[in-house]
Amino acid sequence: MPLRVRRKLLFLLLALLAVLVAAGAAAAANGGFTPQAPHSPNAARINSAYYLILGFTGFIFVVVESLLILFVWKYRSRGRGRDVEGAQVHGHTRLELIWTAGPVVILAVIAAFVFYKLPGIADVPAASANDRVNVTVEGHQFYWLYRYPNGAVSIDDLHVPVGRVTYLTIRSADVDHSYWIPNLGGKTDAIPGRINHAWFRPSAARVYGGQCAEFCGIEHEAMQARVVAEPRADYERYIGTTAPATLGRQEWEGVCATCHGMKGQGDYGPAIASNPILTDEQSLARIVENGFGKMPAVGKGWNLEELHALARYAKGTVYTGASGGG
Numbered sequence: 356m357p358l359r360v361r362r363k364l365l366f367l368l369l370a371l372l373a374v375l376v377a378a379g380a381a382a383a384a385n386g387g388f389t390p391q392a393p394h395s396p397n398a399a400r401i402n403s404a405y406y407l408i409l410g411f412t413g414f415i416f417v418v419v420e421s422l423l424i425l426f427v428w429k430y431r432s433r434g435r436g437r438d439v440e441g442a443q444v445h446g447h448t449r450l451e452l453i454w455t456a457g458p459v460v461i462l463a464v465i466a467a468f469v470f471y472k473l474p475g476i477a478d479v480p481a482a483s484a485n486d487r488v489n490v491t492v493e494g495h496q497f498y499w500l501y502r503y504p505n506g507a508v509s510i511d512d513l514h515v516p517v518g519r520v521t522y523l524t525i526r527s528a529d530v531d532h533s534y535w536i537p538n539l540g541g542k543t544d545a546i547p548g549r550i551n552h553a554w555f556r557p558s559a560a561r562v563y564g565g566q567c568a569e570f571c572g573i574e575h576e577a578m579q580a581r582v583v584a585e586p587r588a589d590y591e592r593y594i595g596t597t598a599p600a601t602l603g604r605q606e607w608e609g610v611c612a613t614c615h616g617m618k619g620q621g622d623y624g625p626a627i628a629s630n631p632i633l634t635d636e637q638s639l640a641r642i643v644e645n646g647f648g649k650m651p652a653v654g655k656g657w658n659l660e661e662l663h664a665l666a667r668y669a670k671g672t673v674y675t676g677a678s679g680g681g
């Protein structure tokens with residue numbers, strides 16, 4: 356082997372090694388390449404489809420790469436001149452049949468499996484018809500607003516009874532968002548002018564994290580969602596008393612603070628803690644309903660009660676007085 360080629364080969368091997376080492380670290384930092392553990396029947400079905408496809412693609416990867424390395428070794432030039440052609444191989448009917456029929460069979464198996472699982476992923480279980488919790492999920496720049504069956508509202512945190520089906524009606528008040536709680540199922544887009552549905556049945560009493568999965572503007576990454584699955588009594592108490600009592604704070608922290616900071620001290624948006632508009636319910640309502648300058652119409656579609664809760668909290672808790680420093 357000429358020295359020049361040997362050097363190139365060495366360089367390639369080192370580069371490959373570096374990539375492999377970095378890939379390991381990247382995978383570990385990210386929690387690995389596999390999806391999160393399923394805690395809802397639909398999420399479990401999505402995961403089985405994932406592992407079936409991972410199995411086939413992993414197998415194909417190993418076969419192709421092994422053959423590649425084998426052939427590179429077996430059919431190397433062995434000192435033949437660089438412009439002389441090597442041995443030529445022609446038609447091998449059985450091999451050609453195998454590599455044509457094989458992929459067709461694999462794709463057919465994957466398609467059959469996915470179509471078999473699909474109804475259990477997409478359709479809410481019929482048996483839950485009389486016992487499900489219907490919640491409307493609204494995507495807003497840049498928060499999630501939930502409306503419960505009794506009219507209660509919460510922001511970013513969705514409380515649901517554990518072990519029961521929650522049926523989601525998902526819409527958007529402004530631009531495209533995507534609602535995604537990885538442990539509880541796939542992504543469902545929130546699209547203006549369209550209504551989508553999703554469901555889950557959380558199997559454990561715990562908090563499930565999620566994230567808006569469609570780039571929707573400057574604070575897209577701040578659009579995190581949580582599902583709090585809890586015993587039925589806790590859920591009833593939450594929508595009966597806790598959510599209404601904390602609505603103003605939730606609105607401030609989930610909606611305004613994203614840009615203006617927790618205390619209104621300013622962050623991406625300007626400092627507003629000492630702005631007298633915080634004490635003027637009508638002006639405040641006009642701004643959150645219509646937007647102002649670069650600020651989106653964050654309160655689009657809010658009812659009077661929701662606007663009033665924010666005004667009360669802004670005036671009573673956030674406002675620092677005209678001379679206050681925030």
Ligand code: CUA
Binds near residue numbers: 497570571572576
């Ligand atoms: Cu909403 Cu990204």
